[in-house]
Amino acid sequence: MLLQRLVDYARANNVGQAFHKEREFTWRLELSSTGAAPELVGIREPNARGKLAGQRHVTPAVTRTVGVAAQLGADDVQYVLGWGDEKTKPTRVAQCHEEFVALISRWAQCSPEDPVAEVVRKFYASGGVSRLIRPEAIGAKEGVLIAVDGIPVIKQDSLVRFWADEVAARKGGGTSGVCLVCGNVGVLLDTVPGNISKRLVPGAANNAALVSVNARVFGYALTTGLEHTPICFFCGDAMNAALTHLLSGPHTFGLQQQDSAMTWWTLGKPPEDFFQVMPDRPDPDAVGRVLAQLRNGRLARADQTAQTATPDRFCSVSLGGNSSRIVIRDWIDQPLQDILFNLARWYDDHQTCTLWDDEPVSYGLYQLALATGRWDKDRVRYFPLDAKGADRPEHIQRDLQRTSLRAVPLPPSVLHHVLHRIATDGRIDGPRAALLRLALRRHPDKEIAMPAELDDTNHDPAYVLGRVFAVYEKIQYNANRSPRSGGNGNNSDSGENGKAESQSLNAGFGDRFYAGAITNPRPAMIAGERLAKAWLSKIRRRPGGTGAGLVYVFNTELSELLDRIGDIPARFNPAQQAQFVLGYHHQRAHDAAQRRKPKTGTDA
Known part of the structure; x- marks a missing residue:
């Protein structure tokens, strides 16, 4: 179904050119129909972030893994110019260049009406590469785009037609049959002619194939090729073009250091x-x-x-890479x-x-x-x-x-x-x-009806103990703040960090007990009950009797919460830990909301 949806998308949106893909090129081989000397020009330019990057062009392309397979009109340095580097083997580079030159010759022979093809053929036939000056530090796998009189040869109609026939000869299995994707009878592929750029596939070490059976271990009955996965030429190209278009579009989401990217339509x-x-x-x-x-x-x-x-349907695919293969991690097709x-x-x-x-x-x-x-x-x-x-x-x-x-x-x-x-x-x-x-x-065992805000009707011990912990923090904070700061019974200076912050405290109650209380609340509750007596006594001794009312409020709040708890659990499971944390968070958010409300009359 995924392949069918991709092909349908390509046809509906007129996506891509058959057997082409986008890639980056850092060099341009300039040829002339008037006999001017050939020239190799660097075409790097600053990108949006100010870094030098090559130009991106949609050029003829087919999938190649370990074998030699020349692309037409634009390819790596080792193919177009026959230059290797310290990472390449001279015999392989020579083979790559020889196949590229032979491909150019076949294009010129099949297109006698196109003078551009003849210009490129004559350049290679006359040993034009030897007249070029090799730049320092040029890599064997950097992209080279061939142009004649300033126009890239990939734009020639004769090249596009010849390339379609060339791909059919390379990738065709020599048989016709019913395509698994479109359901029509057509010439079937032996291998898919194209892949997805590795920059679009998280985790891919190389350009990745969506469908590939290039080793016996991957094929049905230990066979290679697509004999048991019949896909016609146009569907094979369309699915790659559609996926590339989608992954490059605005409806793609992928975060750094994640194992997948998701695209949808x-x-x-x-x-x-x-x-x-x-x-x-x-x-x-x-x-x-x-x-x-x-x-x-x-x-x-x-x-x-x-x-x-x-x-009306929604389609999305989440995918990652494994070496040169695409891993489909999730596929959705729903109304x-x-x-x-x-x-x-x-x-x-x-x-x-x-x-x-x-x-x-x-x-x-x-x-x-x-x-x-x-x-x-x-x-x-x-x-x-x-x-x-x-x-x-x-x-x-x-x-x-x-x-x-x-x-x-x-x-x-x-x-x-x-x-x-x-x-x-x-x-x-x-x-x-x-x-x-x-x-x-959405707990898989038992869903817990946890509200978005403080639930005063929730008597679950874990939730209530989280609230109690927040109250202990609040009492300590008020006991150690200056009465002139406008104490109102709330931890007004605490951030969303789970710990009371006060200039007079080196290590507060939360600093000492919060982490442990999440899994085992008993030590924190015992310590809180003991310490709260001293904190409340300190508040009560404020000059002018200003702390007596605050002590009454805190005692009432604590009593109402502690009366809801029987024996304090010694250990929380993960669901109870979450309820404890949320009880703590809800209590603090509730206190902060009360503090923001305007105070009038006796409330003030």
């Missing part, structure tokens, strides 16, 4: 706001509108029982309405409160993936995606994409990893809380 007219809520770059207003439709029942899945199935419904549920399941926002926040895939890495305390940010030692799973992008588009649970490994990073970094913020909430609401 639609068949038919997408619903309103569909493009704006894709997880790679969501628009907050569009997300809000889609969530409103989900919650009022106006958004639902497509009717799969209808007699006429909807033709557009189902994908929009899944996306709405995804945002609804991970939306969460923060210390700074008045309403729960939804996040894009980039923010969530970034939050799975290490927290850099010195720079007050997460380690960049390409940083060494960021401790970010190489498959997190793919896991989040599958969760958002397929409406499946997060893999348990993601929950374990995020909890480990929270405990190690001592940081819980909006994106990490969103990941924990998503994991709980």
